Amino acid sequence: MKKKLAIVSLSGICGGCETVLGVVIEKIEELFDLVYAPMFVDSQDFSDADVFIVIGPVETKEDVEILEKIRKLNKPVYAFGTCAAYGGIPGLINLYGLDETVVEIYKNRTKSGLVPSRDVPKPLKFVDLVANHVNVVSFIPGCPPLVDKVPEFLEAVAKGEKFVLPEKSVCDVCPLEKKGKSEITRILLINEVDPNEIDWNRCLLEQGILCMGPATRALCDAHCPQRRMPCFGCMGPISEKMDQGASALKAIASVLVNVDIEEIKKKLKDAVGLFYKFSLPSSILKHKWEDTK
């Protein structure tokens, strides 16, 4: 008998994860009975599902209620995508808080200046992780997860097993040549790079381009560095115990040992945005704090 699967999307999603699931829909049909997935099937109720896949970060009271309902059903829950696992891009809201962000987006940046208040779910204070609300068996990170890794994940879900993730960094699988020694005296953000000046077969970090490879889990076969883009860190930290920003900071500061400190200060002004782009709510400090000035 096939297990009954429910795919639940929370409010902060962009649609990327669902698109990936759409690509592998035949595999889903083969392994499961899809009972609830607003994107693919027409049904309103997930209460008879045997297993859950949750997508997206927890942002509103409604999300909390949904997760509460899932928890009461006492069925295995899997998280799909970096948002569900680590908070993802919406997690950057935590630098301001959701209330402030809603006001900024709807009031200050629209012509009408109206903040929607009726029939919309109330935002939480900060973006939260699915794992803080329900017990998550295991997860697959990625923004979105790679299509060729998803069938393996779905099989683990069907069997009720843990999906085993590699504890290696993107650098470990990155084919670009590493000389192991860096003499760089500059920092380049990717928008400042002159493509003709860079040796695209050599490690980008060793040439001064900020790359999150050393702090990011290798579930992607280093697609970006091979295509002339530095790693942005979308797979989250290398292991559960690590803080992505702290390990990136450690590795990158060591490479920059010959770079002038003033330049570092200038270029790394948005340190949180660079180092925690995908994992802020799961980091050690989590969100902004109120301190005396």
Place this chain on the structure above:
Amino acid sequence: MSKSEQFEPRIIAFCCNWCGYAGADLAGASGYRYPANIVIIRVMCSGRVDPMFILRAFQFGADGVMVIGCHPGDCHYGKGNFFTLRRVKILKRLLEQFGINPKRLRLEWVSAAEGEKFARVVNEFVNEIKKLGPSPLKKR
């Protein structure tokens, strides 16, 4: 004012074995006084201090964190303290973005012969943290 006088901060100091820690030793041996708010953790080199150690210290309620290493160029292992310098500079910016006062993190160079300087910087730091008040991460 009276409130900040009552407040006794908890401060973690990572001291490198060869200079900072030896400096602390000398400060004790030569009878310089420094406050008991500071908890010293000995590491082999200031370059051993992972940024995560510092973030964890704040997470578990430290009001301030000090990193004390050898003077630039004097590191026992060559370049350790140059790494530390850059890490701390970036970390300070990170803390600022998180809304935590970057003054709560301080890097100092103290050599093995500077017992007096050790006592002085610790005193200074404790007074500064007392003025800043408890860390916002502290569980109340």
